[in-house]
Amino acid sequence: GINLGDNITAKATTTNNIITNVKFRWIDPSNNVARNTTIPIVDGETSDTYTPNQVGTLQVVAEFSNGTIIVTKLQVPF
DSSP states (O other): OOOTTOOEEEEEEOOOTTOOEEEEEEEOTTSOEEEEEEEEOBTTEEEEEEOOOSOEEEEEEEEETTSOEEEEEEEEOO
C-alpha cells in the first residue's frame, strides 16, 4: 500500500512515436494540483515521482502530447 511520505512513481509508456512528452499532474485530496510537470518520452517511456503529504484520494493525471489522458486514483490511508 501507499503511506504518507512514500514516494509514488507514475510511469507512462507508448509505442506511438508521434507522442513526444507526457504532462503529469498530481492532484491532492483537497483537489489542488500539488505537482505539474512535463517530461519527455525516451525510448517509449517516461515517469514522474511524487511524495504525498495528505491522507485521502490522490489522483495522477497523465496527459500525452497527442491529447490522450489517463487518470489513476490512489488511496493514501490515515
